[in-house]
Amino acid sequence: MTTRRKHTASFKAQVALEALKEQKTLSEISSEFQLHPTQIRRYRDQLKDGMELVFSNQQAKELQTKNELIDRLYCQIGKLNTEYEWLKKKLGFAD
Numbered sequence: 001m002t003t004r005r006k007h008t009a010s011f012k013a014q015v016a017l018e019a020l021k022e023q024k025t026l027s028e029i030s031s032e033f034q035l036h037p038t039q040i041r042r043y044r045d046q047l048k049d050g051m052e053l054v055f056s057n058q059q060a061k062e063l064q065t066k067n068e069l070i071d072r073l074y075c076q077i078g079k080l081n082t083e084y085e086w087l088k089k090k091l092g093f094a095d
């Protein structure tokens with residue numbers, strides 16, 4: 001039984017860029033990187049689909065929204081922890 005090879009994102013990007021250049025045929029790229037041509041096409045198409053994200057602000061906006069949510073949640077956790085400790089002290093519970 002053979003195990004599946006796992007490729008890094010940089011390797012996939014390198015293969016996809018080589019395919020986008022169209023300086024070599026898919027079979028040449030396939031033998032160079034030891035991948036099936038179908039896999040190379042998938043990498044290439046995935047790169048084409050994702051290229052617009054590089055130039056878009058949408059991803060930055062989503063990241064900022066996530067960071068704001070995380071900050072609010074940490075603030076709420078801190079507040080709840082403080083209230084918990086205060087209640088433990090008032091009710092006489094020890095650690």
